[in-house]
Amino acid sequence: xxxxxxxxxxxxxxxxxxxxxxxxxxxxxxxxxxxxxxxxxxxxxxxxxxxxxxxxxxxxxxxxxxxxxxxxxxxxxxxxxxxxxxxxxxxxxxxxxxxxxxxxxxxxxxxxxxxxxxxxxxxxxxxxxxxxxxxxxxxxxxxxxxxxxxxxxxxxxxxxxxxxxxxxxxxxxxxxxxxxxxxxxxxxxxxxxxxxxxxxxxxxxxxxxxxxxxxxxxxxxxxxx
Numbered sequence: 001x002x003x004x005x006x007x008x009x010x011x012x013x014x015x016x017x018x019x020x021x022x023x024x025x026x027x028x029x030x031x032x033x034x035x036x037x038x039x040x041x042x043x044x045x046x047x048x049x050x051x052x053x054x055x056x057x058x059x060x061x062x063x064x065x066x067x068x069x070x071x072x073x074x075x076x077x078x079x080x081x082x083x084x085x086x087x088x089x090x091x092x093x094x095x096x097x098x099x100x101x102x103x104x105x106x107x108x109x110x111x112x113x114x115x116x117x118x119x120x121x122x123x124x125x126x127x128x129x130x131x132x133x134x135x136x137x138x139x140x141x142x143x144x145x146x147x148x149x150x151x152x153x154x155x156x157x158x159x160x161x162x163x164x165x166x167x168x169x170x171x172x173x174x175x176x177x178x179x180x181x182x183x184x185x186x187x188x189x190x191x192x193x194x195x196x197x198x199x200x201x202x203x204x205x206x207x208x209x210x211x212x213x214x215x216x217x218x219x220x221x222x223x224x225x
Contacts, residue, residue, distance in 0.1 A: 004028075004047035005078050006054060011061075013069070017096045017118065018157075020066035025054060027072040031102055033135035034124065035201030036163050036193045042073045043200065051084055058091055067094035067117065076103040085115035100124065101145035102138040111152045119156040121145060123188075125167065126175055133166055143182075150183055159189040159224070162209065169209040176216045187220040194225065 010016075010024035026039070028047040037043055058068065068088045075081060076099050085095045094117040099107065101121050110116040123142070124130060130139040149156045158179060162172065176188060192208045208223075 002047065002078060002080065004050045005080070005084075006047050006049035006051065007042045007045055007073065009049060009054065009057060011057075012065075016069045016071075016098075017067045017094075020094065020096075021064065022067040022069050022096065023058075023061070023065055024069040024071050025075070027070065027075040027078055029077055030072055030074040030100075031077060031136060032074070032100055032124070032138070033200055034133055034161075035199065035203055036161055036166070037200045038197040039073065040198060040200045051080075051087070054084075055087060055091075058088065058093065062091055062093070065093060067096055069096045069098060071098040074100055074102065076106040081106060082109060082113060082115055085110060086113075089115060094118070096120065098122075099145070100134075100138070101142035102136070104141055104145040104148050107145055108148050111148070111154050116154060119149060119154060121149060121156060121158050123158050123160045123175060123179070126171070126178060129166070129171065146179075146182055146184070157187060157189055158184060159191060161191045161193055163193040163203060163206040164209060165204055165206060172209070173215065176219055176221060180216050180219060185218050187222050188216075189222050189224050191224045 005027055007026045007028040013022050013024055016024055026042050028042055028045055030043040088095050096118040097116050098120045125133045127139045131137055193206045
């Protein structure tokens with residue numbers, strides 16, 4: 001067990017878990033290196049908070065928080081994640097997982113162990129751009145994670161960070177078509193990159209695409225910002 005898996009805690013959020021009050025646990029480490037990532041200190045840094053400290057924090061907020069968001073970094077890299085989730089659930093709180101989809105078997109174990117209540121799956125890019133954007137080769141694993149989620153009853157969303165120099169509106173349309181063809185019928189959330197913080201790579205200014213996709217109404221494409 002990693003003694004200090006958590007980089008930091010955001011004690012309260014109304015934005016990160018739909019319709020729930022929550023806190024965010026930022027798990028240290030990630031197996032991708034997306035240039036637009038605004039958490040480079042979490043991705044490359046080491047944990048500072050033990051899970052015992054997390055539980056102590058949560059015990060004091062049992063009547064204030066509905067749920068806990070496991071984010072990062074990439075929380076599914078941590079082998080003790082099922083135990084962490086079970087401890088949160090034992091407090092009567094719900095668990096949301098933010099993931100890049102690189103470890104589908106972990107998601108499957110959490111789902112079938114009834115240890116997760118909501119999942120946000122990051123759709124980084126299609127295969128031709130995946131390596132360039134993430135500096136990794138996990139597209140097949142992402143696709144498998146999507147298939148796992150499509151086959152279960154746990155509510156989930158798919159989301160994409162959009163930087164105009166990396167993902168054009170044509171590519172967004174192709175990504176939406178991919179999701180539709182896989183059988184995804186939920187909302188597809190687009191998050192425009194806003195360069196207000198230090199990122200892993202220095203990137204040029206991103207211009208938010210000014211368009212509305214109407215070809216895929218079953219996806220309910222939504223800009224979050």
